Amino acid sequence: MGYRELAAPAAPGLACAWVQTVPASAGRLVQRVVPDGCVDLIWWSPDAELMVAGPDTGPMPTPLAPGTTLVGVRFAPGRAVPALGVPADALRDARVPLGDLWGASAVRLAETLAEAVPEPSPAARQADALIAAVAERVRAAEPVDPIVQPVVAGLASGASVRDVADAVGLGERQLRRRALASFGYGPKVLQRVLRFQRALREARAGRPLAEVALAAGYADQPHMSHEVRELAGVPLSALLTPSS
Template sequence: MRERSLVRAEHDLPVLVTVAASTPSARGRPRRRRALASPHRLTELVGRRVPCDARSMSAGETPYTEIAPPADLAPYVDRLWLRTTMRSGGTHRVLPDGCVDILIHADRAAAELVGSKICALEIPEEPAELVAVRFRPGTATAITGCALAELTDRSVDLADLGIAGELADRVVDAGARPDPGLLRLSAKLPLSASAHARLSALIAWLRQRLTDAEPPDPLVVRAVSLLSAGDARVDDVTDAVGVSRQYLARAFRREVGITPKQLARIARMQRAAAVLRRGADLARLAAELGYFDQSHLSHELRELAGITPAAVAAERPIALSHLFGTAL
C-alpha cells in the first residue's frame, strides 16, 4: 500500500506527498517546433517511477516520492517526483502511461526530456539522484516547444534543445544551499531540506517557462481526458471533439507523442493491471473492460506491459499511473 501525508511547507511547495512504502502517473498563432538532436534509447536512463521498499533504503537515500504540483502548474504537470538511491543491480519495470518527463540528474548536473512510451521497459537499477517533473499527456509541447512524435520511446539532453538554460545547475545549487527556513522545517517534513529546495527551483523554472507559453491544444486535452477513462472508443472521441480520426491522430503525434489508439490501449492496460493485482477473474475482467476475450486481454498485457496476467498478480507490485483510474 502507499502511505500518504499532507504537508504545508513554505516557499509555495506542493502539499501532497506520496511515498512508495513497503509494497510498492482556440490555439494562438502557429508555433515553431524545435527538432530533437541526438536522441538515444530510453533504456539508457535510470530511475523513473521506481517501486521500492522504504525500509531497505540506506542513509541519504530517498524512496520514490510523488508530489502534487501547485495549483497554477496543475493544468500542465501531473506530478513532481524524486528519488535518490546508492544501489546497483537488478531492474525495475516502467509501464507506458502517455506522459512526458523531464529528469534532472542532480548527481551529475544533467537534464533530459523523456518521451512517451508505447511498451514497457526494464530499466537497470543504478546509483542516481533524480528530481523530475511528469507532464500531463498533451501538455509538454506547450512548455518545451518540441514536436513529441520525434521523442517516442526516446530521450534527449535538454542542452541539445536549447530550452534548459541553467536548469540542472540551478536545481543542484539549490539543494547544496537550501534556505535556512527549509532547514528549520526539515525535521517536521517528509523530505529533506535539500529535496524541498530542489523542487522549489524546478517549480520556479516551470513557472518561468509558462510566462510566454501557449496553452495546450484544448482539442487534444479533451480527447486525452475521454480516452484516459479506459473504455472510450477512438471513433466516439473524434465525434465528441468534432474532428476526423486522421486529424486527431496528427494532433496526438505532435502534442502527445503517441496516437489516440495507443493511449486508449495504454489506459485500458493500466486499469486491467490494477484490477488483476487484486485477484480479479481474468475472463470477467476482459468482458468488463471491453476486450474481445481472455486471450485478447492476455495479448495486450504481454505486448504493452511485457508480462502475463498471472505475473501481474504474482510479481512485486508495479507502479501504475493514477491518470487512468487505477486506484478504483
Template sequence: MYTERASRLTGAVVWTKTPAGAGARGVLPDGCMDLLWSEGRLLVAGPDTRAYVPEGPDRIWAGIRFFPGTAPALLGVPALELRDLRVESADLWPAARVRRLLDRIEAAADPAAALEDIALDLAARAADPDPLLRRLVERLDEGRPVSATAAELGIAVRTLHRRCLSAFGYGPKTLARILRLQRALKLARSGLPYAETAIRAGYADQPHLAREVRELAGRPLGELLGGG
C-alpha cells in the same frame, strides 16, 4: 524509493526516486512526458510505447510529469520526435539556457521543487493548453472508441491522428491502449480479480488483458503487481 505529489501546474505530478537497492525498475507507458534531473543532468523523457528500463547504476532522480499532450507546447518540441527516448536538454535548447537551469536546480534544497518552478515558468510563457486534447484524453480514458470520440469532438479521424502525433507521440489508438493499461493496473492494485479487472478496464477478457500487459509493460500482470 519513489514518491510523488500533485503539482501546482494543472494535471502534472512532481516526483522523486532514490536508490532502493532492488535494481532498476521499468517505467511503464502512461501517455506522458517528463522533465528530469539526475545528478547534474537535465533531460526530457519522451512518450513511451513500451516499458523503459534505465541503463547503468541506480541513481537519484527528480522529475515533473506533464499531463498527457501538454508537454510539447511547454518544451518546444513535438512529442513524435522524442518517442521512446530520453534526450539531453542540451540537444533541444541552447547550452547557456540549460546551464542556467541546471544552476537553478542544483542551488535548490529540493531539485523536484525547482523543476516544478521551471515548469510553471514555461507554462506562463506558453499558450494555453489545447482543450480538445484534454477532452480527448478524458474520453479515451473512459473507454470511448476513437471514431466515436473524433465525432464527439467534431474532428476528422485523420486530422485527430496528425494532432495526436505532435501532442502525444503516437496516434489515438495507441494512446487509448496505454490509458486502458493504466486503468487496468489501478483496478488490479485495488484488489479486484483479474477477470473483473479486464472487463471493467475495457478488455475482451482476461487473456486479452494478459497479452496487452506483456506487450506494453514487458512483464506479466502478477509480476508487476508483486513488484518482482
C-alpha cells in the same frame, strides 16, 4: 528503492512531481519504465543532467547506479508540447537532453539543482526548484491543443476513435495527425496505453485480475494479459509495486 510522488504542481497540465533515490549500498539496478502517455522532465544525479523522457510505446529498461537520485516533474498526456517546444512524436521512445530544447536556461536550471544544500533534504529542495522552473515555463507557453482534454476523456471512457473524432469535429485522419503532435501516439495507441494504466491502478488497489480486466475495458482477462505483455513486456502481476 525509495520512490515517492509529491502533490501536483500548481500549473496546468502537470500531473505530479516525484523523487526516487537508490541507496549507495544497493547493487546496480535496472528499472522497468512502462508506457503511461506522459512526458517526464528528470534531473538525474550524479551527472546533474536534465533529461526529457517519453512518451513510450513499450517497456524502457533504465539502469540505476547505487547512490543515484532522480527528481522529476510529470506532464499529463498531451500537455508537454507547448512548454517543451517540440511535437510529442519527436520525443516518442526517446530520452533527450533538456538543453537540446531549452538551451542555456536548461544549463542554468541543472546548475541550480546541483547546488541544492545537502541538509535536511536535497531532493526536496531540488524538486521545489524544478517544479518552479517548469511551472513558470508552462504558464508562459501557448495553450495546449483544445482537443487534448476531450480526446483523453473520450478514449479513456472506451469510446471508439470514430466517435471521438466526431465529438471534436475532426475526421479520423486529422485526429491522428493532431494526436501524434500532442500525445506522441495515434489515438488507437493512446487508448491502449490509457486502458493499460487503468488496469494497473485497479490491480494495485487489490482487485482480482478478472475484475480488473472488465473495469479497465478489456474484452476479458486473456485480452488484458496479451495487451499488458505487449506494452510492458511482463505480466500485470510483475508491475504491482508503484516503482515498477
